[in-house]
Every structure is written in C-alpha cells, then in structure tokens.
Amino acid sequence: MISFWHWISAPRHGWQLTAFIFGALAIGCGVLALLASTTPRYRKTLVAAVTFLAGLYYAIEFLIPPSLWPLDPPRNPFSEVQPLVGTLTQIIWSFALFLGVWNLFLIHGRAVAKRSRGWYNSAAFFISFFAIMGAGLLKDYAHGPVAKVSQSVFTILFSGFLTSLDATMFSLIAFYIVSAAYRAFRVKSLEAGLMMAAAGIIMLALVPVGAEITNWLPSTGFLSALRVERMGYWLLTSPNMAAQRAIAFGIAVGGLAMGLRIWLSLERGNFFDRQL
C-alpha cells in the first residue's frame, strides 16, 4: 500500500505528468459527479466521516508514543506514512489557489460583463493577471529574443509593480498609526497613564536611540536598572511574558475545544449549516 502511494506521488515529467494531471482531473470530476448525484444528508455524513478519519490519523500519529505499539523495533506505524500524508495535504491545499483564482474570475468577470460601477477596475485585474502570467511563462519556456523581452517585462511587472504596490499598501499603516496615536492616545485615567509610560519605554528600548539616551548611566549596579533598554527588557520579559502566557493558554484551550467540535462535526453556523 505504502509503495503504491510512493509510486503515485513521485515527481513526473513530460507526457507522464500530462497524463497524471488529466487522469487526476477526470477522477476528481467523477467523484464530484457521484457526490452530486447523492442526497444532501448522505453527502454531509460522508464529509463528517472523512473529517473524522483525517483527524483520527493525526491524533493517533501524534499522541500515541512508539513504545505502546507491539512492534519490534518500537515505532508508530502511522508515523511511517507521515511524509506521504504531508504531500497529499500539500496537493489538497494547492486547490485553494485554484479556488481563489476561480472566485476572482467569477466576481470580476460578472462586473465587466454587466458594466457595473467601477467595472474598469475589474478589467484591470484581467489585464494584470494575463500580463504577468504570460510574461512569466514566456521567460521560462520561450527561447531567443522572446525570452529576453519576456524577462524584462516580468522584472518590470514583478519588481516594479507587484512588490512595490504590496509594500506600499503595508507601509500605509505607518501613517495611520502616527495619526491614530496622536489623536486617540489621551491620558484620561491612571491605567491609560501606565500604558502610555510602558509604551514609551518599549518604543525607546527597541531602537538604538533609546540606549543612547541613558548611556550616561552605569552599566552595572543599582542605577543600571534605570537604563531604557533594561527597563524595556524587564517589561517584555516580566509583565508582557505573564500576559502573553495567559493569552496563549486561553487560546490553546479554546483551540482544543474548537478543534474537537470540527473534528466531530458538531460545529454549527455559517459554513457548517450550509446545504452541500
């Protein structure tokens, strides 16, 4: 069984790769058609069973130590297939990319077709999508001057546009934070005052200028505790750490409860109650 899975998940090239892609698509479509022909109740049961089995695999693999298995040498047989399960989950997750692109095409295609408000933004999406895809494919697979031109176009689109736009969007936060800190950070109570003092110390402690400000203080002895970087470090490793541990513990307990609900298909609301 394991050797079969190793064989099926091995890397392929040329006509074998094409055959595997189309074969997997045909099998996938067949399974989907079969599922679509059954009743919703049956489909839900099937999804719940698959979810449970997938969760059960990880529970057994992770929680049962090798010494408890009656095998010589002691080992967990489920761990043996872990790399294979990793590969399979990678393949399943890759479908998320396809679904994302499909969703974008549906939404923006509808907007362009109906000429709804701002439809030209949707048209820009299609132009950008096909431009960078075309340049990317041509630079890798074309030869001669076409490949050279495609490489230049790809560099302009990728480094000039895409990465710069992405970085620009993220850097807008700096402007927002400055404006928000100035307008909203008012010391109206003792708690707000403590928070502002802690924030000020941390802000200075994490940058080089903080250390410069209190560099005149001795680096050892009682007064060294007043150096900004020392105070900042104490705030991070004492009050902050205690709070982070408490938050992490709460999240872990909540995550365990949530995981159990999803594993046993007990979760209700939003996606979980929708007709499949």
Add this chain to the structure above:
Amino acid sequence: MNILEKLQTIDRRILYLLIAAVIAIPLLQRPSRHPRIVFSEVKNAYTTLSKVPKNKIVIISCVWGPGTRAENEPQTKAIIKHLLMEDTRFVMLSWDQLGSQLTYEDAVEIGKQLGKRYGKDWVHLGYNPGPMYAIIRGLGKSFTGVFKVDRFGKKLKDIPATKNVRDYRDIGAVVEITPSGTVSSWIAYFNQPYNVPLVFCPTAVMSAEAYPYLDSGQLDGMLNGVIGAAQYETLIGMENERTYAAAAAWALSCAHIFIIVLIVLGNLGYALSRRSAPQRGGGRTG
C-alpha cells in the same frame, strides 16, 4: 482657535508629510553606524547558528512577502551571510508566492558576493502552499519524502547540498523568518519533538509574543525586526558598512521619537485645555 486647541488638532496631512520626512532622511543618508547594544536573544541566535555542525544543514523558512520586506529581508540577508561565511549549508523554503522570488534573489546576491555556489552551498525549494503543520511534521520523518525537487524541478537526491539529508538527524537548526504567528507549528511538530534548535525572526510587532518561548528554551534565539537584523550584522562584522538595516534602525529611532513627541504634545494640549475649561456645574454661589 487658541494654541491648546491647535496642539490637539494638527492637520493629519502635515503629520503624514512629517513622518515621511522623518523616515526617509536616515534611509537616504544611510549612516554606517550600527546599534551599540546587542540584545541577548540576538547573541543567542548567532551562537546557535555558529554551532551548527558542518555535516548538517540549516532550514531557512520564509513566510514573508513584499509587505514586510522592510523588516524581514534584512533578517534573511544577515542569516544567509552568516551561514555562508561559516560554510554551513542551508535550504530555503518559502510559504509566500512573491517571497519565493525575493528570497531566492537575496541568496543569489549574497552567494555571488562570497563566491558560493547554488546547489553546493545552498538550495532553494521554491514556493510551498502549505499546510505548514503537515509538511513540518513529515519533514522530521523524511526530508526527501516531503521535498522531492528544488525550485527548478531538479531532484534533491541529485543536488550535492541535499543528497545526504535524510531526516531530522541531518538538520542542524531551523530559522523561521515571518511576519505572523507561524513559529508555534515548528515548535510543536519539529523542534520540540526532535530537539532541533530554532531561531525566530519575526517583525517587531510580533516579537512580544515570543518571549514565553525564549524563556522556556523552546526558542534558541530571536532577531527582533529590522533592529535585530542590524544587531546581527554587528555580530557578523558588518558594523562599519552602510547597510539598509543600520539605516532603518536610525529611521525607526527618529520615527519613534517623533510619535512620542506627538503623543506628548496632544496630551499637553488636552491637559491644559481641561484645566482652563470652566468647571461643570459652575462655582459655588451660596
């Protein structure tokens, strides 16, 4: 409008212009001076990676993309440079489509500077969609079972740097460079079960969450945002070079002081205006 009200209502466009100038000037000037103080977690990261045996590889896991390039790229470059200087082989993974290209270009650039070759000294595995936990869990059991080819489709068994990597026993350390909370996957599924050292390189905003893990010993070191990268550069002998990380460290210093001054100004106006405002209910008349 008196001065107290003005102090509280500076036009946001003026603030935007000022913060842009405050950040841009040090970045354009590029001072060579690196931070004098090096945090203990940065020193520990340096020591951890320096101690990796030469017959083992280091995994550099990059979750970042262009959005956090300003913070995560200097960390990536500093780590790559250190490993190449130490002749420690490494494998790069990318969990971000755009980051995959950026991290590859970073390694190519530093490799050229130091005369190191792709395939012999380092390998890039390209973009991986995830899920992280499944891949990380499988990685400990069989490296080539999870990763079969590099970013160019060449089999890892045929690449000198990776041909002898079987499982966790051949992995000397993991470096996680990320803008999000992904480090817990490495701790839970790889570094803790197999006792492999882990160095964490988050953006500064995420670093506060890492201190419990540093305290428990589950993290062996940390580069705290771009400041951590500048401090790491100091440790690898780049303290007199005009690097982006050093410039960014001073740009952040100026920006933080600017924000503190603005907050103080706003609060000063608020406190003074409250004092000068008439008391609610008026004075005593009896």
